[in-house]
Amino acid sequence: xxxxxxxxxxxxxxxxxxxxxxxxxxxxxxxxxxxxxxxxxxxxxxxxxxxxxxxxxxxxxxxxxxxxxxxxxxxxxxxxxxxxxxxxxxxxxxxxxxxxxxxxxxxxxxxxxxxxxxxxxxxxxxxxxxxxxxxxxxxxxxxxxxxxxxxxxxxxxxxxxxxxxxxxxxxxxxxxxxxxxxxxxxxxxxxxxxxxxxxxxxx
Amino acid sequence: xxxxxxxxxxxxxxxxxxxxxxxxxxxxxxxxxxxxxxxxxxxxxxxxxxxxxxxxxxxxxxxxxxxxxxxxxxxxxxxxxxxxxxxxxxxxxxxxxxxxxxxxxxxxxxxxxxxxxxxxxxxxxxxxxxxxxxxxxxxxxxxxxxxxxxxxxxxxxxxxxxxxxxxxxxxxxxxxxxxxxxxxxxxxxxxxxxxxxxxxxxx
DNA sequence: GTCCTTATTAACTGAATGTTCAATTTAAAT
DNA sequence: ATTTAAATTGAACATTCAGTTAATAAGGAC
Numbered sequence: 001x002x003x004x005x006x007x008x009x010x011x012x013x014x015x016x017x018x019x020x021x022x023x024x025x026x027x028x029x030x031x032x033x034x035x036x037x038x039x040x041x042x043x044x045x046x047x048x049x050x051x052x053x054x055x056x057x058x059x060x061x062x063x064x065x066x067x068x069x070x071x072x073x074x075x076x077x078x079x080x081x082x083x084x085x086x087x088x089x090x091x092x093x094x095x096x097x098x099x100x101x102x103x104x105x106x107x108x109x110x111x112x113x114x115x116x117x118x119x120x121x122x123x124x125x126x127x128x129x130x131x132x133x134x135x136x137x138x139x140x141x142x143x144x145x146x147x148x149x150x151x152x153x154x155x156x157x158x159x160x161x162x163x164x165x166x167x168x169x170x171x172x173x174x175x176x177x178x179x180x181x182x183x184x185x186x187x188x189x190x191x192x193x194x195x196x197x198x199x200x201x202x203x
Numbered sequence: 204x205x206x207x208x209x210x211x212x213x214x215x216x217x218x219x220x221x222x223x224x225x226x227x228x229x230x231x232x233x234x235x236x237x238x239x240x241x242x243x244x245x246x247x248x249x250x251x252x253x254x255x256x257x258x259x260x261x262x263x264x265x266x267x268x269x270x271x272x273x274x275x276x277x278x279x280x281x282x283x284x285x286x287x288x289x290x291x292x293x294x295x296x297x298x299x300x301x302x303x304x305x306x307x308x309x310x311x312x313x314x315x316x317x318x319x320x321x322x323x324x325x326x327x328x329x330x331x332x333x334x335x336x337x338x339x340x341x342x343x344x345x346x347x348x349x350x351x352x353x354x355x356x357x358x359x360x361x362x363x364x365x366x367x368x369x370x371x372x373x374x375x376x377x378x379x380x381x382x383x384x385x386x387x388x389x390x391x392x393x394x395x396x397x398x399x400x401x402x403x404x405x406x
Numbered sequence: 407g408t409c410c411t412t413a414t415t416a417a418c419t420g421a422a423t424g425t426t427c428a429a430t431t432t433a434a435a436t
Numbered sequence: 437a438t439t440t441a442a443a444t445t446g447a448a449c450a451t452t453c454a455g456t457t458a459a460t461a462a463g464g465a466c
Contacts, residue, residue, distance in 0.1 A: 422452085
């Protein structure tokens, strides 16, 4: 019999294995039976804790999203000097810790699920809107300090988030490990260029 | 019995229904049985044409990717004048036809599959590299004409593609239909700003 | 050591999974 | 009208699916 653990330990352990199974086999390969086999426990034990697979998916999404919230809360960019603060923020956003916080393969699976699961969709929207609020607040303060020249902090946040997501996306397809660092720098500098030159009028 | 059609008609029809089932139920809900039911045909007929589900997935990916190739080949930006040509290209990339060419929900499913299916991954990489080549060739000609100021056309293509992908991604989460057009314009203008200001040195 | 909660397994279900192979229908060619 | 090839169905296959219910095992409180 598997070593006895309490719910507080076992549930996250199951979620972690669910997560890893999705990374390795996709959502279509992440059945309860396979997760149980990978953990050397009985499938019924998983049902005991989550009742339905739908529940387990929701809790998995919460588990992943929580990783992002922790990232956000731990940014706490140190510098008070706006210029240094701006650069530190950019370093964090395009940094390694941020990129590796979650497995991009699982991220895509979750996003794919969100298109036909409204609970998942709701949670993703909430996460994104929190991220957007955080960024736009920062950009607002940079505007006030006069070190970036953009017109609308919210629109700016959307643009930077889009670039960040595009970066995550393509890092898997372009790279050519030797080019990874180059690509990262290109994206980061492009973001800074945009922040400092604003949106010109190309009418 | 379902009306008799030949392979040339039936196979694409099956792929189309596979595609739509993925959009509605995700890859995990797109079983052969469900696809057959939706088409009012017998599941065996699907096996007859594709032999295995794995084959069917590969052919679906080819089917989707072909839509993108058609887009690329039909761009054929008309203007010879470089300045008009640049703007027309940007209009196409951020245009409605481009955005709606495939269902983003299916795109995400395919990308998610690519992480644990090397055949799918290979095909996506090939598509992206073709797109990158097309864009970098265009950017090279704009550089020669002196209407954009970037240093490397390939890096530039990667950046623009990342922005485009980020745009596709977030259009589903930000919008607020009233803002959709605004967001699109913001992204397009940002891309133009980058092309014209290049990557500044923020050392 | 007994009680009591809870973790874990055992045994099972009915439905759905992808797949196989033979039988049947259809339409075109001769 | 007969032949022929292809399209379509039918019935079965072992396996896996998520889920149910009851039994067992383990550990903490007293």
